[in-house]
Amino acid sequence: MxxxxxxxxxxxxxxxxxxxxxxxxEYVGKPAPTPYTGPEIQDSDTVERMRIAGRIAAQAMxxxxxxxxxxxxxxxxxKVAHDFMVDHGAYPSTLGYRGFPKSLCSSLNExxxxxxxxxxxxxxxxxxxxxxxxYINGVHGDNNATYLCGDVDEESRLLVxxxxxxxxxxxxxxxxxxxxxxxxxxxxxxxxxxxxGVVRDFTGHxxxxxxxxGLIIPHYDSPxxxxxxxxxxxxxxxxxxxxxxxxxxxxxxxxxxxxxDRKRTAQFEHTLVVTxxxxxxxxxx
Numbered sequence: 001m002x003x004x005x006x007x008x009x010x011x012x013x014x015x016x017x018x019x020x021x022x023x024x025x026e027y028v029g030k031p032a033p034t035p036y037t038g039p040e041i042q043d044s045d046t047v048e049r050m051r052i053a054g055r056i057a058a059q060a061m062x063x064x065x066x067x068x069x070x071x072x073x074x075x076x077x078x079k080v081a082h083d084f085m086v087d088h089g090a091y092p093s094t095l096g097y098r099g100f101p102k103s104l105c106s107s108l109n110e111x112x113x114x115x116x117x118x119x120x121x122x123x124x125x126x127x128x129x130x131x132x133x134x135y136i137n138g139v140h141g142d143n144n145a146t147y148l149c150g151d152v153d154e155e156s157r158l159l160v161x162x163x164x165x166x167x168x169x170x171x172x173x174x175x176x177x178x179x180x181x182x183x184x185x186x187x188x189x190x191x192x193x194x195x196x197g198v199v200r201d202f203t204g205h206x207x208x209x210x211x212x213x214g215l216i217i218p219h220y221d222s223p224x225x226x227x228x229x230x231x232x233x234x235x236x237x238x239x240x241x242x243x244x245x246x247x248x249x250x251x252x253x254x255x256x257x258x259x260x261d262r263k264r265t266a267q268f269e270h271t272l273v274v275t276x277x278x279x280x281x282x283x284x285x
Contacts, residue, residue, distance in 0.1 A: 004125055006262055007108055009253060010118035013075055015101050016082045018091055025135050025211065028096040036210035041232035046139060046208060047273050047282070050234060053090065054141030054271050054282035057134035060084040061143060062285050064104065064132070070124040070150050074106035077130065078117035085134050093133035093140050093211050100255060105131035105144070112240050112248055112257040112265045113202050124150035127160055129267050133211065140211050142236050143283035144269040155243065156264050159196070163241045163266040166190050170219075170237045174229060174272060174279035181225035184218040187239045199240035199265070201248065202257065206235045207271055229274050234282070238269030 018024070027033035042050070064081040082103035085092050092103030100116070107115035107129040108122070115129075122128060131144035146160045166187045173186045183204075191198050198220045206215030218225050219239045244263035251258065259265055272279045 004109060004123060006110060007120065007258075009251060009256070010073075010120040012101055012116060012118045015095060016079065016103060018086055018095070022086065022089060022091050023135070023138070024091055025093060025097075025140075027098070027211070032098055033211065036213040038209065038213075040206050040213060040215050040234070041230055042208050042234050042273070043232070047232070047234065049137040049139045050141055050208065050271065050273070050282050053134045053136050053139050054143065055285060056085060056088050056090045056136060057132045057141040057143050058283045058285040060134060061130050061132040061145065064130055065145070065147050068122060068128050068147050068149050070122055072122050074108070074115070074117040074120050074122070077106055078102050078104050081130070081132050090134040090136040093135045093142070097211060105129075107131070107267070109264050110258045110262045112199055112242070112259060113267060114255040114257050116253060116255055122149045125152050126150070127152060127156050127264060127266060131269065139209055140207050141283050142207055142211075142269065142271050144238060144267055146266040146268060159241060159243055159264060160266045162190070162194060162196070163239060164268045166239045166241060167237060167268040167270065170239065171270065171272065171279050171281065174274060176229055176231050176274055176276065178229050179225065180217060180227045180229060181222050183237055184225065185221040188220045191241050197242035197244055197246035199242065199246045199248070202240060204236040204238050204269070208234050231274050231276050233274040234271065236269055236271050238267060240265055240267040
């Protein structure tokens, strides 16, 4: 495994501005979002709007990823994604969500999720997760991926590759009539082949007009995830696999989640809609 030193918090720049003509999610400026009470099954109009939001989020993430290189700060990546979304009429969903100060999450190496972009400088050998969500036309599209920065060691490279594969396998397992726990069963059984930990306390989620609808998508085989998938359901799958334990610590910022043993972790995510025969990915560039 890489001998990189562990991460420490950097300096956070002020929140980036969004033009006043761009519609904000209802939670901006509030301590928490209004609980979602609508359906988990979406009509065709909502799904079509989510395709647009998902495409913008995927393109913004791709654009930011082009700038991943040693010497670049995570705050610079945040600016690229922020500017792309705003230029395309979308609001960065994370900006102001429960007080989150930035337009994407940047999670490096031992950070499982929710890392805050700051003055941290990318180093040769880092693995970098970017999590980007766009809000436009009243709906959200959410995706993330883990990228290699420079010359990455083989153990970390394989972790990234296999985490991507676990997501692909989970998407193929989506079928109307199946319980949601089939998703976690597929991810966990694949991860166990390599001795990886599967993060349990951070999950996929329902998404639509709400960033997080209340529907939970575990990435392990949970006996409680018995909701039956139906055509029109929209949710994310976003497995987080680790080289060691699935247990975690939380930084004092209240957001940054790191593996308890400080071993590396990778994540991939798509927003999906259940179809009559399987799943359609809504976060394609």
